[in-house]
Amino acid sequence: MSEFTLQKPNFVDTESVNKNVLKILAKWIRNYRTRRQLRSLPTYMLKDIGISVAQASKECDKSFWQ
Numbered sequence: 012m013s014e015f016t017l018q019k020p021n022f023v024d025t026e027s028v029n030k031n032v033l034k035i036l037a038k039w040i041r042n043y044r045t046r047r048q049l050r051s052l053p054t055y056m057l058k059d060i061g062i063s064v065a066q067a068s069k070e071c072d073k074s075f076w077q
Contacts (some may be wrong), residue, residue: 030068037077039076040075042073042075042076043075046070046071046075047071049062049067049070049071050067050071052067059077
C-alpha cells in the first residue's frame with residue numbers, strides 16, 4: 012500500500028491578478044491620452060516644455076503599450 016500526502020492546491024490570487032491587470036490598463040489609457048495631447052501641442056508649446064518636434068513625434072509614434 013502506498014502512502015499519499017495531501018498538498019494544498021496552488022490557486023491563483025485573483026484579487027492581485029485583477030489589480031495588476033487594472034494597473035496595466037490604466038497605464039495604457041494614460042499613454043494613449045497623453046500622447047494624443049502631446050501630438051496636438053503647437054511648436055511653441057513644445058519649445059516651452061523643452062521638447063523638440065522630433066522628440067514629440069518619436070514619442071507619439073510609440074504604441075500605447077510602450
